[in-house]
Amino acid sequence: MSSEKTHDDHLEIVPAKELDDHTSDALRTERELSTRDAIRAYPMAIFWSLAVSMCVIMEGYDTILIGNFYAYPEFAKKYGQYIDAHGNHQLSAAWQAGLGNCSGIGCFFGVMLNGYLVAKWGQKRVLVWALVVLSGLIFITFFAPNIIVLAIGQLLCGLPWGIFASSAPAYASEVLPMNLRVYLTSYTNMCFIIGQLIAAGVLAGLVHRTDEWAYRIPFAIQWAWPAFLIPLLSFAPESPWHLVRVGRLDEAEHSLRRLQRSSANVDVKATLATIVHTNKLEEEITAGTSYRDCFRGIERRRTIIACVAFAGQVLSGSSFAYNSTYFFQQVGLTTDATYNLNVGGTGLALSGTLVNWFCLMPYVGRRRIYLYGIFSMSMILFLIGILNVWTSKPSVGMTQAVLTLVWTFVFQLSAGQLGWALPAEVSSTRLRQKTICLARNAYYIVSVISGVLQPYFMNPTQWNLKGYTGFIWGGTAFLTFVWLFFNLPETKNRTYEELDWLFAKRTPTRKFKHAVVDLPQGEEGAAFGV
Known part of the structure; x- marks a missing residue:
């Protein structure tokens, strides 16, 4: 039986009016479900979301690994291009920029490729095969005889890392109920931090080694994650939303039953009816499912918001304040102090995530958290720049270092987490x-x-701005704040169908929070009047 025939059979079994009744019941149940009840009803959905997000640990690990290797004595001795005035090996600015960006370039193409692969094969198959491919590519970085081979290895490893980073929040948003989705999509960010924390601890522990294993051991640790995740994710359920989109409704229902507790007061068929209904509505109001369609009609607004929310993580100053060991070194801190502060900063990032989960997200809207956060980060960066006027005083360098740790904490309270969560919420389900x-x-x-x-x-051989760099990133953070103030809507406590309605009606940004959503039924509702 073809997938198209299966889809038609289900639509015949569930008439339009009954489908609307099922949808209304499921939406009402989802809205009334408390966080505690949702945890009880969807334990396996939470488990599999956590498992998929663990793939991102490897990208977080590498992000801090390569950036902090620049101040690492043995790494600089192996791959450096010159010796500075203090007799220390250094990588040139050009190679720092090139090596640091190789994985990012690979991730760019991996992400683009993932959009096509997932549409055809689903999240599960793509993730497992990406882990298999990564296991082989790590050999290149581990055995790299020179910086050119290392750069090629980083570039190729970026391909599966990009797949992980774009699949994890999408999977979490599609297997969980409304009031859990922000926690598990933002948990992707926590996995990023866990990877960074592991890397920071490994670097701090090996910094005094005087042989090649000082930098080879950190590369080798990356093999641990595919070895653990490949057999685990082979048993993961596929996203029911993907199965509905490709017409495999029987498998979608089976997937939903695996994600929900059988004793929970949740109607699986009603949940499936909601997914089918929302998918049909979006077929009416969206032009298609290609990348080009993301920039057509009402989808353009949703895509731009998602892009700025994610890019805001960098525009808020993360390249400077987050991976700051090289900055610590340039302001005169010792190697031990540099790497101990790095571990402390990553620990603060982890605590910031937990504070946000328990003290902010349950009570405060996404818009307010992001705006207050990015404004505060811009002010901290400006203060770091101002303090650089008095760098001749020994205490100023340490003060600037502490401020970067404060910035890290604020970052994880706001843009660090919501940069992952918002794109999954503002996008339409089909796109x-x-x-x-x-x-x-x-x-x-x-x-x-x-x-x-x-x-x-x-x-020091180039522009040597040191703390004055804070003025540059403080400026980009403030400009991002201004754009988001006028364009970032509130998505808290909104179902995907309600968000479709709000965007289709071109609801002004400031009215998203309190707008009354009147979802019509039947064919008229399918197009939301547009």
Whole structure:
């Protein structure tokens, strides 16, 4: 039986009016479900979301690994291009920029490729095969005899990392109920932090080694994750939204039953009816499911918001304040102090994520958290720049270093997490994977540009701006704040169908939070009057 015939059979079994009744019941149940009840009803959905998001640990690990290797004595001795005035080996600014951006370029193409692969094969198959491919590519970085081979290895490893980064939030948003989706989509960011924390600890522990294993061991640790995740994710359920989009409704129902607790008071058929109904509505109001369609009609607004929300992570100053060991070194801190502060900063990032989960997200809207956060980060960066006037005083360098840690904490309270969650929420379900891919690539494009510029800002043989770099990133953070103030809508406590209605009606940004959504039934509702 073809997938098209299966789809038609289900539509015949569930008439339009009954489908609307099922949808209304499921939407009402989802809205009334408390966070505690949702956790009880969807334990396996939470488990599999956590498992898929763990793939992102490897990208977070590499992000801090390569950026902090520049100040790493044995790495600089192996791959450096010159010796500075203090007799230390250094990578040139050009190679810092090139090596630091290789994985980002690879991620860019991996993300674009993922948009096509997932549409054809689904999240599960693509993730498992990406892990298999990554296992082989790590050999290149581990055995790299020179910096050119290392750069090629980083570029190729970026392909599966890009797949992980764009699949994890999409999968979480499609297997969880409304009031859990922000926690599990933002958990992707926590996995990013966990990877960075592991890398920071490994670097701090190996910094005094005087042989090649000082930098080879950190590369080798990357093999641990595919070895654990490949057998685990082979048993993961496919996203029911993907199965509905390709007409495999029987499999979608089976997937939903695997994600929900059998004893929970949740009607699987009603949930499936909601997915089918929302998918049909979006077929009416969207032109198609290609990348080009993400920029057509009402989808353009949703895509741009998603892109700016993700790119805001870099525009808020992460290239400077987050990966700051090289900055610590340039302001005169010792190697031990540099790497201990790096571990402390990553620990603060992890605590910031938990504070946000328990103290902010349940009570405060996404818009307010993001806006307050990015404004605060811009002020911190401006203060770091101002303090650079008095760098002759020994305490100023440490003060600037502490401020970067404060910035890290604020970043994880706001843009660090919501940059992952918002693209999954503002996108339409039929274009979600591609919208997230475009948003993540907006992040990578800005990240590559900042990665090229940042070494020139900091390198003593180039512009040597040191703390004055805070003025530059403080300016980009403030401009991002201004744009988001006028364009970032509130998505908290909105179902996907309600968000479709709000965007289709071209609801003004400031009215999203309190707008009354009147979802019509039947064919008239399918097009939302547009």
